[in-house]
Amino acid sequence: MRSERASPATAGLGRVVVVGGGLVGLATAWRLLQSRRCEEVTLLEKDAKVASQQSTHNSGVLHSGLYYKPGSEKAALSVRGLRQMVEFCREHGVRHEICGKIVVATDPAEVSRLDALWERGTHNGLVGLRRLDSPEAIREIEPHAAGIAAIQVPQEGIVDYRGVADALEREIGRLGGRVVVKARVTRIERIGGVWRLASSAGDVSADLVITSGGLHADRIVGLSGMKPAARIVPFRGEYVRLRPAAEHLVRHLIYPVPDPSFPFLGVHFTRMIDGGIEAGPNAVLAFAREGYSPLSINPRDLAESLTSPGLWRFVARHASMSAYELYRSLSRGEFCRSLQKLVPEVLPHDLAPGGAGVRAQAMWPDGRLVDDFHFVRGDGILHVVNAPSPAATASLAIGERIVAQIDGNAG
Numbered sequence: 001m002r003s004e005r006a007s008p009a010t011a012g013l014g015r016v017v018v019v020g021g022g023l024v025g026l027a028t029a030w031r032l033l034q035s036r037r038c039e040e041v042t043l044l045e046k047d048a049k050v051a052s053q054q055s056t057h058n059s060g061v062l063h064s065g066l067y068y069k070p071g072s073e074k075a076a077l078s079v080r081g082l083r084q085m086v087e088f089c090r091e092h093g094v095r096h097e098i099c100g101k102i103v104v105a106t107d108p109a110e111v112s113r114l115d116a117l118w119e120r121g122t123h124n125g126l127v128g129l130r131r132l133d134s135p136e137a138i139r140e141i142e143p144h145a146a147g148i149a150a151i152q153v154p155q156e157g158i159v160d161y162r163g164v165a166d167a168l169e170r171e172i173g174r175l176g177g178r179v180v181v182k183a184r185v186t187r188i189e190r191i192g193g194v195w196r197l198a199s200s201a202g203d204v205s206a207d208l209v210i211t212s213g214g215l216h217a218d219r220i221v222g223l224s225g226m227k228p229a230a231r232i233v234p235f236r237g238e239y240v241r242l243r244p245a246a247e248h249l250v251r252h253l254i255y256p257v258p259d260p261s262f263p264f265l266g267v268h269f270t271r272m273i274d275g276g277i278e279a280g281p282n283a284v285l286a287f288a289r290e291g292y293s294p295l296s297i298n299p300r301d302l303a304e305s306l307t308s309p310g311l312w313r314f315v316a317r318h319a320s321m322s323a324y325e326l327y328r329s330l331s332r333g334e335f336c337r338s339l340q341k342l343v344p345e346v347l348p349h350d351l352a353p354g355g356a357g358v359r360a361q362a363m364w365p366d367g368r369l370v371d372d373f374h375f376v377r378g379d380g381i382l383h384v385v386n387a388p389s390p391a392a393t394a395s396l397a398i399g400e401r402i403v404a405q406i407d408g409n410a411g
């Protein structure tokens with residue numbers, strides 16, 4: 001792989017521009033260069049550094065495909081993407097560790113949901129899943145965790161996603177591609193069969209455009225003259241860190257059984273690749289798409305959210321969950337109570353403020369969340385509209401899938 005160079009003008013896709021330099025955009029640009037079907041590949045990123053949004057404001061976990069509906073893109077691409085990501089990290093010296101995780105049922109009602117997860121995981125081809133059927137069996141893996149049953153998922157782990165993004169950026173350069181930062185795309189027009197993109201770093205032309213704008217994905221669809229059916233709703237996820245004296249309470253990854261009516265995994269404990277233990281994230285509606293603090297308000301983002309019929313339908317359908325998430329965001333005690341279900345010895349004074357991330361979750365106009373990865377295609381253009389978790393894990397496989405989709409159909 002290291003000896004590959006993009007051969008010039010090898011027919012096919014022509015000049016390609018990728019908009020958005022998160023892990024999905026970077027992986028796509030890399031896969032395009034590997035395909036040797038492009039005359040040139042240029043990636044335009046609005047921030048001063050690639051992967052400064054979701055891709056480095058997350059839990060840093062390598063997900064395995066346990067949770068996702070069999071047959072979905074998420075199931076297929078997380079299983080494939082995890083393998084590819086581990087291989088990429090090994091090859092490029094990116095820190096990672098396959099430490100395994102446990103998903104813990106803490107009451108009898110959760111046990112049947114745990115059984116359903118087992119079915120899904122098995123159906124999705126996960127090998128080596130282990131059922132822990134007693135509190136003692138759970139404590140052998142995580143001595144301070146409490147639960148009545150659990151699944152141990154040996155292939156999951158933790159990774160340095162900043163390291164992955166930086167390695168991808170280097171790889172893109174090595175293969176002859178160009179990454180342009182501080183290049184916010186403001187216009188995407190098709191003139192005479194050629195795409196013209198205006199950005200804060202100048203204009204570029206392209207035969208094929210691929211966009212993966214994360215929190216702004218729907219707006220980028222709009223810039224290209226298409227009407228996005230699904231809109232992005234930002235859900236902030238807030239973390240706390242365990243103070244050093246409490247870090248011994250968690251060895252690896254301890255997750256709850258997720259609520260199937262909600263797309264998020266529930267607050268969990270994660271050992272970080274830089275050391276230390278994080279707990280979270282919750283899921284609160286954010287007043288700004290890049291609103292990493294509860295006080296961040298962006299008038300345009302807020303107005304769009306408040307005038308979105310989908311959001312109101314969502315809130316009506318999930319009223320108690322939405323109110324609870326807000327309450328838990330404001331109450332350290334309640335946050336701690338959620339964590340105590342998994343590790344009872346954690347106390348409020350063990351928790352220090354942590355960081356936050358904002359999930360770009362697409363929502364249909366009827367208020368349903370878009371469950372799977374979602375792509376929208378036009379003539380010579382492909383938009384990644386919904387790439388929430390596990391898209392960091394799956395990014396290399398998503399890039400591969402995009403190249404397969406557009407290959408031979410560059411418009």
Ligand SMILES: Cc1cc2nc3c(=O)[nH]c(=O)nc-3n(C[C@H](O)[C@H](O)[C@H](O)COP(=O)(O)OP(=O)(O)OC[C@H]3O[C@@H](n4cnc5c(N)ncnc54)[C@H](O)[C@@H]3O)c2cc1C
Nearest residue numbers: 020022023024046055058059061185214237357388391393
């Ligand atoms: C709290 C949280 C926890 C998560 N935990 C995990 C986890 O443990 N494991 C996992 O696999 N996934 C996790 N995820 C999901 C994962 O982080 C995302 O699915 C993934 O990073 C999406 O990558 P992306 O490239 O689509 O988006 P992003 O990383 O958001 O990148 C989009 C990029 O597009 C750029 N952009 C936007 N508009 C423009 C424009 N007009 N012009 C130019 N550039 C533009 C942005 O600046 C940004 O860099 C988590 C997410 C969150 C928020």
